[in-house]
Amino acid sequence: MAKDVIEVEGKVLEVLPNTLFRVGIDRSAQLPELVGRIILCHISGKMRMHYIRLLEGDRVRIEMSPQYDLDKGRITFRLK
Numbered sequence: 001m002a003k004d005v006i007e008v009e010g011k012v013l014e015v016l017p018n019t020l021f022r023v024g025i026d027r028s029a030q031l032p033e034l035v036g037r038i039i040l041c042h043i044s045g046k047m048r049m050h051y052i053r054l055l056e057g058d059r060v061r062i063e064m065s066p067q068y069d070l071d072k073g074r075i076t077f078r079l080k
Contacts, residue, residue: 041073
């Protein structure tokens, strides 16, 4: 994992084709101004490898890169 990654938690709002998801950000310890934004996310490789499925309403942990784009992210963990 890179050192300059923003980790936030959110909720899956919409399931899109090709393992893409719209996720609403619930809380952010690092950047509170991200709360309430809706971002486009894809699944990390480990989640694909272990066939972890996501549905609308699932809570997830997201990683975003501050250098690239804060409107896109990678889902790394499905929360209970």
